[in-house]
Amino acid sequence: MGRLKRLRNLMHMLKDKASLIKATLSIKRGAGSSINVAVLRATTHDSSRPPSEKRVAGVLSLGDGSRLTASLCIEAIMDRLHDTRGAAVAIKCLFTTHSIIRRGSFILQDQLSFYPSSGGRNFLNLSTFRDDSDVDMWELSCWVRWYAGFLEQNLMVSKVLGHYLCSSPRANNKEDKEDTALTFSNSDLSRELDVLVDFAEQIGEAPESLHLQRNDLVYEVVRMVSEDYRLAQSEIFLRVVELGNRVENLSYDEMTHVLKALKRFEDCKERLLLLFANRKKNDGLWDLISETKVKLLAMIQKIDEMRLVMVRMGRRDDAGSASTLFRNTFSQSGKLFGSDLVLVHGWA
Numbered sequence: 516m517g518r519l520k521r522l523r524n525l526m527h528m529l530k531d532k533a534s535l536i537k538a539t540l541s542i543k544r545g546a547g548s549s550i551n552v553a554v555l556r557a558t559t560h561d562s563s564r565p566p567s568e569k570r571v572a573g574v575l576s577l578g579d580g581s582r583l584t585a586s587l588c589i590e591a592i593m594d595r596l597h598d599t600r601g602a603a604v605a606i607k608c609l610f611t612t613h614s615i616i617r618r619g620s621f622i623l624q625d626q627l628s629f630y631p632s633s634g635g636r637n638f639l640n641l642s643t644f645r646d647d648s649d650v651d652m653w654e655l656s657c658w659v660r661w662y663a664g665f666l667e668q669n670l671m672v673s674k675v676l677g678h679y680l681c682s683s684p685r686a687n688n689k690e691d692k693e694d695t696a697l698t699f700s701n702s703d704l705s706r707e708l709d710v711l712v713d714f715a716e717q718i719g720e721a722p723e724s725l726h727l728q729r730n731d732l733v734y735e736v737v738r739m740v741s742e743d744y745r746l747a748q749s750e751i752f753l754r755v756v757e758l759g760n761r762v763e764n765l766s767y768d769e770m771t772h773v774l775k776a777l778k779r780f781e782d783c784k785e786r787l788l789l790l791f792a793n794r795k796k797n798d799g800l801w802d803l804i805s806e807t808k809v810k811l812l813a814m815i816q817k818i819d820e821m822r823l824v825m826v827r828m829g830r831r832d833d834a835g836s837a838s839t840l841f842r843n844t845f846s847q848s849g850k851l852f853g854s855d856l857v858l859v860h861g862w863a
Contacts, residue, residue, distance in 0.1 A: 562603035578623030719783035
């Protein structure tokens with residue numbers, strides 16, 4: 516088995532060299548050739564190590580030029596990603612893409628956000644990716660599929676929030692972010708909380724073959740994902756605090772929607788703690804989630820009890836007195852019911 520593995524590694528090394536020579540001698544010399552060379556150097560078949568900082572920097576530097584150069588760079592990475600059958604090459608393409616999201620120039624990030632024009636949840640199209648060359652590559656394929664899903668969700672979060680998690684101009688300014696949250700509508704906060712929880716759920720679906728974290732490439736991938744998750748936790752915390760402060764002004768539907776999102780987040784807590792076993796647990800966030808859930812449940816129960824009382828009063832209303840009391844009670848409690856007033860009145 517060791518001999519076969521060494522032979523395969525040698526073949527992969529020769530294949531990488533051949534690809535580099537072909538790109539270097541390409542008749543399309545100039546920008547196109549240099550871009551392909553930079554991408555090939557960052558996405559070799561070596562499955563044991565992530566691309567070196569020098570190789571990644573070589574790709575990121577392509578965003579310092581024209582928009583055309585940046586566009587060709589993204590196209591080259593995606594062509595490499597979709598043409599390969601090797602798990603190591605695929606995960607390195609994803610790693611390079613993640614590096615663009617985290618610290619690439621605006622022009623590179625902009626070109627990435629528009630690839631492809633149709634967008635969607637599965638635009639990287641790796642949900643069925645398999646490398647069956649050996650057991651290790653089969654298992655690494657699981658990480659490729661998960662990592663692709665993570666990056667897709669990462670880009671979806673950026674579209675909803677209006678900025679990348681790691682490159683927001685307010686990413687490290689808590690006061691600015693809190694002031695901005697005050698201006699958001701309830702529906703905006705709820706929608707953003709939803710997509711952030713989707714993001715956390717996707718992270719929690721990491722392969723259970725955690726022993727592969729001994730692989731330096733996978734370890735570095737998980738490390739970068741953990742940093743993005745830490746930023747997502749900060750965004751979640753901000754929105755839960757604000758929604759918690761607005762509980763009395765939320766409609767019944769809004770409260771139940773937020774409650775479901777918080778429950779989904781709690782459901783992936785154990786898996787996230789296992790994945791990031793050596794990271795800070797952020798107990799303050801989980802305490803906030805629990806406290807907000809209690810607050811929401813208490814308000815929902817209060818509304819449900821009042822609904823029941825109103826319905827019973829309506830059934831005994833044979834002279835209009837109960838109907839009058841019904842309207843008076845709701846006029847005093849309107850802020851609890853919001854848009855549900857008409858619905859509940861219809862029940863009576």
